[in-house]
Amino acid sequence: MQHFLDFEGPIAELEGKIRELRHLSGESDLNIVEEVARLQSKTQLLLQQTYAKLTPWQLTQVARHPDRPHTLDYVGALIEDFQPLAGDRCFGEDHAMVGGLGRFRSRSVVVLGHEKGRETAERVRRNFGMARPEGYRKAVRLMRLADRFQLPIVSFVDTAGAYPGVGAEQRGQAEAIAQAIRTCLSVGTPIVSVIIGEGGSGGAVAIASADRVLMLENSVYSVISPEGCASILWRTNDQADAAAEALRLTAADMKNLGVADTVIPEPVGGAHRNPDPVLKSVGRHLETALTALEGKDPHTLVAARRKKYIDFRRI
Amino acid sequence: MSWLSDFIRPKLQAVVRRPAVPDLWTKCPGCDRMMFHKELEAQLQVCSACGHHLQMPVSARLKLLFDDGSYELMELPEVEEDPLRFRDRKRYSERLRLARADSDAADAIAVATGRIGARPCVTAVLDFGFMGGSMGMAVGEGLVRAAEFSKKHKQPLIAVTASGGARMQEGILSLMQLPRTVAAIEDAREAGCPYIVILTHPTTGGVTASFAMLGDVALAEPGALIGFAGPRVIESTVGETLPENFQRAEKVCELGMVDVVVPRSELKPTLVRVLAHLTNGPLPSPEDTGESSTAVAVIA
Ligand SMILES: [Zn+2]
Numbered sequence: 132m133q134h135f136l137d138f139e140g141p142i143a144e145l146e147g148k149i150r151e152l153r154h155l156s157g158e159s160d161l162n163i164v165e166e167v168a169r170l171q172s173k174t175q176l177l178l179q180q181t182y183a184k185l186t187p188w189q190l191t192q193v194a195r196h197p198d199r200p201h202t203l204d205y206v207g208a209l210i211e212d213f214q215p216l217a218g219d220r221c222f223g224e225d226h227a228m229v230g231g232l233g234r235f236r237s238r239s240v241v242v243l244g245h246e247k248g249r250e251t252a253e254r255v256r257r258n259f260g261m262a263r264p265e266g267y268r269k270a271v272r273l274m275r276l277a278d279r280f281q282l283p284i285v286s287f288v289d290t291a292g293a294y295p296g297v298g299a300e301q302r303g304q305a306e307a308i309a310q311a312i313r314t315c316l317s318v319g320t321p322i323v324s325v326i327i328g329e330g331g332s333g334g335a336v337a338i339a340s341a342d343r344v345l346m347l348e349n350s351v352y353s354v355i356s357p358e359g360c361a362s363i364l365w366r367t368n369d370q371a372d373a374a375a376e377a378l379r380l381t382a383a384d385m386k387n388l389g390v391a392d393t394v395i396p397e398p399v400g401g402a403h404r405n406p407d408p409v410l411k412s413v414g415r416h417l418e419t420a421l422t423a424l425e426g427k428d429p430h431t432l433v434a435a436r437r438k439k440y441i442d443f444r445r446i
Numbered sequence: 447m448s449w450l451s452d453f454i455r456p457k458l459q460a461v462v463r464r465p466a467v468p469d470l471w472t473k474c475p476g477c478d479r480m481m482f483h484k485e486l487e488a489q490l491q492v493c494s495a496c497g498h499h500l501q502m503p504v505s506a507r508l509k510l511l512f513d514d515g516s517y518e519l520m521e522l523p524e525v526e527e528d529p530l531r532f533r534d535r536k537r538y539s540e541r542l543r544l545a546r547a548d549s550d551a552a553d554a555i556a557v558a559t560g561r562i563g564a565r566p567c568v569t570a571v572l573d574f575g576f577m578g579g580s581m582g583m584a585v586g587e588g589l590v591r592a593a594e595f596s597k598k599h600k601q602p603l604i605a606v607t608a609s610g611g612a613r614m615q616e617g618i619l620s621l622m623q624l625p626r627t628v629a630a631i632e633d634a635r636e637a638g639c640p641y642i643v644i645l646t647h648p649t650t651g652g653v654t655a656s657f658a659m660l661g662d663v664a665l666a667e668p669g670a671l672i673g674f675a676g677p678r679v680i681e682s683t684v685g686e687t688l689p690e691n692f693q694r695a696e697k698v699c700e701l702g703m704v705d706v707v708v709p710r711s712e713l714k715p716t717l718v719r720v721l722a723h724l725t726n727g728p729l730p731s732p733e734d735t736g737e738s739s740t741a742v743a744v745i746a
Contacts, residue, residue, distance in 0.1 A: 293655075295675030297686045300693060303703050305654035305674035312628045313660060332612075332621060333655040333674070340625035354612045354621040354652070359679075364534035364614060378617045379530050388529075390618050437629035441590055443622050444526060444583065 136192045142181065142400075145174040178400040185349075188372035190381050191357055193349040194328045195291075198403035200410060202229055202244030202287040205327065208410035209417070210235055210242055216276075219268035222302060227258045227294070228266030228338075230273045235285065236418050238425075241277035243270050243338050244287030247328075261294035262334060264307035270338050271307075271314045278318040281429075283421050286324045286338040291356065293334030308337045315340035316437055319429020323420045325413060326350045326382075326391070342436050343420040346382040346391040347409065349401050353380035389444060393420070474498050476669075490710045499667050499710055501647060504556045504573045507606055511569060511714060514736030517560035520568075522552070522591055525583040530617050538615035545577050553584035554609070557592045562604070563718030564730045568595045569604040572653070574646075579609035581653055582616035586623030589657060593630035602640040602721050603631070607658040610676070611651015624656040631657050640724040642717065645672050645695070645704060663720050664704040665713065666695035672704070 135143040149170050152163050185193065193199075206213055210233035217224040230243045247260030270286075277284045293304055315322060315338065324339035330352030346352065355363075357375035362368050385391035395409075395416050402409040424432070471480050476498025486492075490510060491500040502510070509515035532538040546552060554576035559568050570592040572579040579585075589605070596603035612620040635641050643661030648671035655674055666672060673693040680686060691697040695707045708716045715732075722729040 293674065294684075295680050296684050297680060297688060297692065300673050300675065300680065301701055303659075303701070305650075306659040306703060308655040308674070309624075309628065309657070309659040312625050312656060313632060316625060316629050316632060333624060333652055336621055336624050337655075340628075352618055352621075354617055355614055360534075360614055366535075374534070377530070377532050377534060378614075380618065385618065388618060390622060437633060440622070440625040440629040441633075443626055444529075444619065445587070446524060446526060 134197050136189070136196065138181065138185075138189050138192075142174060142177050145170055145177065149174070175399070178404075182400055186372060186376065187351075187378070187381055188357060188375035190349055191329075191351050191371075191375050193401050193403070194351045196328075196401065196403040197247075197249065199328050199349075200402055200406045201249070202246045202289055202327065204406065205287055205325075205410060205413060206233065206242055206244070209414045210240070213242070216273060217269070219265045219272060221265070221268055223265045225258075225262050225266030225269060226256050227260050227262040227290070228269055230269060232282075235283075235421070236414075238421070239282050240421075241273050241282050241284045242287075243273055243284065244327075245290040245334075245338075247289060258294055260290045260329075261292060262290065263294050263296070263299040264302045264304050267293070267304075267307035267311040267337050270311050274311075274314045274318050274322075277320050278429075281320055283321040283323070283425070284318065284341075285417060285421075286322065286341065288324055288326045288330050288335045288339050288352075289328035290331045290334045291329055292331035293337070305333075308333045311337035312340050316440070317433060319433055321421060321424035321427075321432060322436070323417060323424070325395075325417065326352050326385075327413070331356065340436075340440065342424050342432065342439075343393070344385075344391045345393045345395055345413075345416050345420065346385055347395050347402060347413070348382050348397040350382055351380040352382075352385050352390065353378050472500070475500065492710050497668065497709070499647065499669055501574055501608065502710070503575070504551070504571045507571050508556065508558050508569065510710070511562055511604070511606075511717065512558065512560040512567075513562060513564060513734075516736075517558040517569075520557040520559060520591060520595065522555070522557060522584070522588050525587050526619075528615070529619065530615070532615040532617065534615075541577065541615065549573065549576050551576055553582070553588070554579045555585045555588035557588050557595075559595065559601075561735075562602075562714075563721055563735050565602065565718075565721055565725065565727065566599065567602045567604055567721070568592050568599075569606065571606040572608045574608035574610075574648070577613065579607075579653070580611060580613035580620070581609060581623050581627075582613035582620045583623065585609075585613075586620075586626050589623075589627040590630040593627075593634040596639045596641075597634040597637045600637065600639060602642065602725070603634050604642045604644065604717070605657060605661070606644045606646060607649040607653055608646045609649055609651065609653040609658075611653055621652065624652055627657040628660065631660060635662070640721060642720060644713065644717070646670050648672070648676075650674065650676050659703070662724065665706055665708050665716060665720075666699060666704040667713070668695055668707055668709055670695040672698045 213233040215231040248254040248257035322341040324341040357371040360374040361370040474493040477496035645666040
């Protein structure tokens with residue numbers, strides 16, 4: 132069952148009609164073929180028009196679309212001989228944070244990423260992509276592994292944020308995130324992060340304090356969710372659209388503000404309608420970013436990465 | 447009642463009373479006791495009845511930490527102001543203006559240099575009174591300056607935290623202060639400088655998720671709320687009920703997240719002791735550090 136967003140109502144209607152017609156056309160009558168083609172081009176136009184002027188709040192919804200490619204989709208498409216690695220060696224294995232070893236275009240890499248999961252049971256198992264301290268401590272462990280064996284790190288960011296639960300707090304959620312940021316800024320190997328969906332606050336930057344930050348066109352990156360921001364600053368939950376606007380959380384904003392280096396375009400209608408070209412395109416951009424960083428000595432890499440953040444928008 | 451008593455008197459009352467009453471007396475949040483401001487000041491903002499630690503003004507904090515109460519404030523450079531032109535129900539620029547009018551500080555951080563236990567140190571103090579101590583570019587810049595000073599002069603770096611987290615009105619730019627402050631602090635630590643964090647009430651959000659939880663040694667004040675997500679967020683987002691003393695310094699220490707909970711009267715001597723050991727240096731006597739020992743006596 133395809134999932135349509137609120138503002139996609141007219142598109143859903145057209146696509147519904149097309150499905151209906153196709154279902155009816157058992158006897159394949161010419162009129163129906165023509166009608167389907169007509170509706171399809173109408174749908175395409177409507178998609179183009181809708182997606183050309185998405186508001187920041189609508190973009191946020193696209194970024195959260197359940198059919199968007201997730202971390203494991205990128206791993207499946209881009210990483211060969213992937214070997215998942217589990218656990219923080221301390222408390223547990225966090226399925227919201229996946230990681231492991233793999234080969235990306237003839238080099239071995241360490242892969243990290245939030246994974247939201249797809250089917251209900253899977254989404255619950257992965258805590259909807261909201262990692263607990265174990266997830267961040269696993270990330271630290273794998274980044275250190277990458278450092279030790281001089282493997283580049285690729286991270287995929289897709290989380291509403293770090294999980295705000297009692298247990299997570301008791302096991303040191305803040306410290307776990309802080310250590311992940313510190314580790315990102317201390318490993319002598321290239322780190323490239325791709326924001327593929329939601330870049331939710333501390334839980335995102337924990338694995339995205341990187342040499343290069345790439346963002347998909349319809350992904351978002353923010354210090355707080357528009358809903359959270361609205362409830363605090365507007366004192367109401369129904370101003371999420373205004374908050375999304377004020378927060379400046381789109382990929383285009385990130386590029387303008389100097390937070391993201393590159394915006395990776397998505398096909399008309401978003402990555403969830405047509406994932407294959409997006410998976411390929413992310414692969415190309417990752418290759419470019421990694422190639423530019425390879426061969427630098429560890430100290431130079433760390434110094435440059437820290438300087439990038441220390442000098443960030445400094446007058 | 448005449449129009450006179452209705453309209454003139456309330457105004458007069460406001461003029462006469464407002465500065466007098468709330469400034470001189472403070473109700474203890476711990477035991478509701480009314481305390482005279484001079485008494486509170488002399489007791490380092492600690493209730494003499496129940497020991498509750500009230501928030502401490504930045505200048506009082508610096509006086510408490512530096513020898514003879516003497517320090518030099520570092521002039522912090524300007525940062526971009528409201529680059530997002532953020533507006534909720536109020537403009538961010540307006541909120542900033544109001545906060546500045548209230549506090550005579552430019553933002554929620556002060557950085558000072560001086561001697562602590564006869565040792566030259568640099569200290570960054572967050573000001574919860576200024577927009578909840580929230581971390582935007584100005585707070586980030588203050589931390590970075592403090593860390594850079596520490597690294598350059600090989601001096602211990604001390605951070606006193608009190609913050610609701612990242613400053614939402616600076617959007618993603620406030621989130622970038624997490625890696626920014628951590629990068630600066632790591633540079634100082636790798637240069638061999640001790641980095642001590644003093645967590646005070648409350649320290650949450652982006653500040654705990656960055657420099658506040660990375661101290662070589664972490665001291666916490668009694669009763670301080672320390673956590674990532676605030677209690678309200680946890681209750682409303684995941685609907686979990688909170689255990690007793692959840693996120694309070696004593697509990698946080700019990701869970702292994704800070705080294706020691708230190709009453710304010712013991713804060714300075716504890717800090718001096720830790721710094722002496724980390725630098726393998728002498729432990730100065732209280733006279734050397736200008737410790738009058740009266741403040742300590744009052745509390746004890
Ligand atoms: Zn009291």
